[in-house]
Amino acid sequence: MLTPNAVCETASLSLSEGLDVLLSRKLDKLSPGQILEIRSDDASIEHDLRAWARLTAHPWRGMRTENGRFVCFIERGAAQRIITSNSISATDGELHARRMVVEAAGRIPPAAEPETGFSPRGAVVEKGSPRFPFDVVDSAQAWNPEASDFYEQASSAQWNAATDIPWNAMSVACIDPESERCICQLMTFLAENEFAALYVPAKWIPRIHPHFVETILFLSTQIRDEARHIDVFVKRALVNGGGLQFSSASTQRSLKTLLDREDFLEASFLLSVLGEGTFLDLLRFIEVHAPDPVTAEIARRTRIDEARHVHFALTHMKHAVASDGALKRKLFAAARERASALAEVKTINPLVEESLVILAAGGLRPDNLPKGVRAVRNLYATMHENRMKRLQLIGFSPSDSENLSHSHTPNFM
Amino acid sequence: MPKKITVGAVAYDPKVVTIWELINDFFRAREIPNDYVLFSNYEAQVDALLSGAIDIAWNTNLAYVRVHRRTNGLCKVLAMRDTDVAFTTVIIAGTNTGIATLGDLKGKRFAIGSRDSGQAAILPVYFLRNNGIDSERDIHTIRFDLDVGKHGDTGTSEAAVHEAITRGEADAGAVGDQYWARVLAEGRVDRGKVKAIWTSPPYCHCNFTVLDKRYGKDLEQWTDVLLQMDYNDPAHRQIMEMEGLKRWVRPELAGYKPLFEAVEVLGYFNQSA
16 A cells, blocks of 8 residues: 555545646655645546646556545656756745745845846746846946845835926916026926936846846836936926927937947946936036026926935945956046047037026026126036046046046036 | 658647757757658658658557558557556546446447547547447447547547537547646636546557668667657757657557557458558
């Protein structure tokens, strides 16, 4: 008589009602050669189970009747349902196994395997999965220890472009047409830059290995932020009937170099440290000089989001620079290369610069214009100083920082 | 350059092309120049094996029996699937027909599959006869001669048998155990209407057949390589899933005895050859 290694009570459950699920779970826990006893009240069980056992390659070991019940025996076959080398069983209730499972989810691989595909980090992955085209697979490039905190911050700081901006205040604000045109021009410029800030992380997400999930999640919030910014800038340009204004070829050329960059760290450095970093001062300027509370609130809220992107990138760069001695040189070269590619871009879109002057001057009155010009000059100086601070934070020398900041695109982003 | 080895197979489904392309890749990666030729029916494939147009035939049990008869036994089996060993036929019956044993089938409408299907026609008729039920005299036989030439490979005649019982157009019928297990697992059996009442003695199904005069070192090596295919190796799993096996095994010729007897007793080749 066979001695079973496990017993399965099935009442009169049949194969079309889930018996196969029950049996598969029981058989998974047995080793090849071990015996599963199945006790059933279903008179058809012998025929059904015999056929099923053969289909699933578990040897049928016979049936006997016992007090009117049917007792069947199946031997666990050698075929694995899922091919893995990892023997951790998720159903194992032992504490140490649980800890192993939890630790596996938190373990950051120095170099991630392309074969693990979209499986979440820590999952047991079946062999034979297809290779994915991820090419950012080193943790030094793709991950930083604060990424998950940044993601938490970003998640709780989300706002709504339709309901969190005091659009009603627009109707009572009295803005002269010239200032309104300036705002519309600035909103056009901001929106086009934010498209770049959306497309660049969007381009990199499919290339970063999913095991660096903290970075992926943060970048997805960055994309969400930029979507909201594009929305709110366009809304502001349209709300008073002014409409979208001019987009210059030099701006487009400058932004395209960010999208064209084929290295994740270089692209993040150029976009977020230098570009979005510079935008913080621009947005602060617009907030201070805004002729209406709606524009001021838009500039304030978008600046807070952008500051998060800049801080994330700074943290990411510091971490990457610490693990790769040659990285600073690479980033420096990338920034210089971009500067030479943009050599013909000498100034910002003149309509944007004029709009900033007029905004700070409060209009086109000749006696006020010098104030506006001074304010814009100060803005540029502030942008330069802050860029240098950020570059030094990453570890660039004061002279390299000076050099890089000076060669930064006049387009700001 | 070793001589090419050409395997014949019957294209009972479009997936057969994919299967044999994968098998080609598998053999060629092991420096065996495998190729395949597809046939629309087993009779044409048997003729090709006998004429030497192909080296190996991936045969049903009935096609193997035919080769055996036509060569007076001067043929060999190289290998088969684990699922070809201990194949059985399951007799299924309408739940409300009162049929619980083979004896209850007398006088009832009994559905069988294609006349050239080992599992759904020839063997069940033979097994019933061994159990005292003559398919001509004792029951009303309903035949589903679908896809004749494919020897039941498509499963369409088994589905027709199952369907006829579900609808009450037949009281009972015969299907292969693989068909039965699959529809059970896929939840396509209405338990209120159909149940299994009997499982036949085991018999063997498909195999790779060769002629004795063609057999040699190269085919021996071909067989050894085939047997290396491993279900637990992800690179091989796709072929094995598609072909419906977990392991290739050496032949178990005793398992063909029931079919040899069946075709003899029923005069199968006299009627339809």
